[in-house]
Amino acid sequence: MEKCPFAPAKNIDQDSELAKSPVGNYSEYLQLNSLLQLQVRRTDDPLAHDEHLFIVMHQNTELWFKQILYELQSIQQILHNSKVCEKSQQIVFQRLVRINCILRIMVQQFEIMETMSSIDFQAFRGIFKDGQSGFQSTQFRLLEKIIGIKEGQRCCTFLEGLSDDKKEAAKDKDDEEDICSLIFEWLSRTPALDQFITSYEKVVGDEVKNLLHAAEEIRLIDPSESNNFSKEAESMRSNFAIIFDSHEFENSSRKQGRRIPYLAFMGALMINCYATEPRFSVPYEIIKNLVDMDELLAKWRFAHAMMAKRIIGGRQGTGGSKGYIYLRSTVSDRYMPFVGLFEVASFVLPPQKLPALTPSMKREISRVYTG
Numbered sequence: 001m002e003k004c005p006f007a008p009a010k011n012i013d014q015d016s017e018l019a020k021s022p023v024g025n026y027s028e029y030l031q032l033n034s035l036l037q038l039q040v041r042r043t044d045d046p047l048a049h050d051e052h053l054f055i056v057m058h059q060n061t062e063l064w065f066k067q068i069l070y071e072l073q074s075i076q077q078i079l080h081n082s083k084v085c086e087k088s089q090q091i092v093f094q095r096l097v098r099i100n101c102i103l104r105i106m107v108q109q110f111e112i113m114e115t116m117s118s119i120d121f122q123a124f125r126g127i128f129k130d131g132q133s134g135f136q137s138t139q140f141r142l143l144e145k146i147i148g149i150k151e152g153q154r155c156c157t158f159l160e161g162l163s164d165d166k167k168e169a170a171k172d173k174d175d176e177e178d179i180c181s182l183i184f185e186w187l188s189r190t191p192a193l194d195q196f197i198t199s200y201e202k203v204v205g206d207e208v209k210n211l212l213h214a215a216e217e218i219r220l221i222d223p224s225e226s227n228n229f230s231k232e233a234e235s236m237r238s239n240f241a242i243i244f245d246s247h248e249f250e251n252s253s254r255k256q257g258r259r260i261p262y263l264a265f266m267g268a269l270m271i272n273c274y275a276t277e278p279r280f281s282v283p284y285e286i287i288k289n290l291v292d293m294d295e296l297l298a299k300w301r302f303a304h305a306m307m308a309k310r311i312i313g314g315r316q317g318t319g320g321s322k323g324y325i326y327l328r329s330t331v332s333d334r335y336m337p338f339v340g341l342f343e344v345a346s347f348v349l350p351p352q353k354l355p356a357l358t359p360s361m362k363r364e365i366s367r368v369y370t371g
Helices: 050-077 087-109 118-123 139-148 164-170 180-188 193-217 223-244 246-255 264-273 277-312 324-329 339-347 357-363
Strands: none
Touching: 050 087, 050 180, 087 118, 087 180, 087 339, 118 193, 118 277, 180 277, 180 324, 193 223, 193 264, 193 357, 223 246, 223 264, 223 339, 246 264, 264 339, 277 324, 277 339
């Protein structure tokens, strides 16, 4: 039996002096004395009361970014293996669920920030005269990088706003594979995929023939309904043709800015169609949570943009960006590395019409890689 190539990510803090010291009490373990001293207001003006909220909210956001990065880096390590065992898939699924729970909270947190009015913010906005801005969040840049948002997809230069010492870590590197690339490689290895593509194409072709046959049978009796059947047949043939032509699919994906390769897309389609099969139940949940993550990040970006619009209106951002206009421009497909997975729904057939799994397909997908 093959050994599962999963090993938990090494905690880089394990060798630190702090890790070797006694845990101590609650306050000492969490280093609360240090943590609670970090909310330092830069103005003593009583009218700038909300500066404290501003600091707490942004520090809290950075802590959530840190946890999300911690989970994403562990997922990245698991997916680097050429085979991802069932145990590892379950771990990936659980950690994606956790990330999405955090993102939901982060979206809701904007409601707290919106209790601060525009005049409340203006009371202390002047302290950011040197261009301090959330645009300088290294962690968020790293988060975008690790999930698969490339520099060329951005509305502006990826490294703008980062300090010189952070730019090197944030640059795209040829020898680093992001989670999007690793997920697509994993989906491309879906078992029995070639047989599925062949059988799916046959079922779609048969359905088109059935519609044309139905149209012909009632052509003289009900020309209008016959025409409807003919249009439906042509629409189905035209829409599905792209998933049975790998070259056309790849060309179309490139034109639309979608990174998903042909085999990865068909693997995701197969997993969606047979999600109730034990082998595909966890992979289906992984795909679903990747789609959720893309959607939640888009919601977070939109909530961030709307908060900015409420508080600073059409003013320029403190970091020199166009404020709301820039933030709103990031709510787009170009910032959704898994957008190709959304398109799978366009090609899912009703369960009654799915091709039955052949004995050889059942044998292939039943081979459990445990270790």
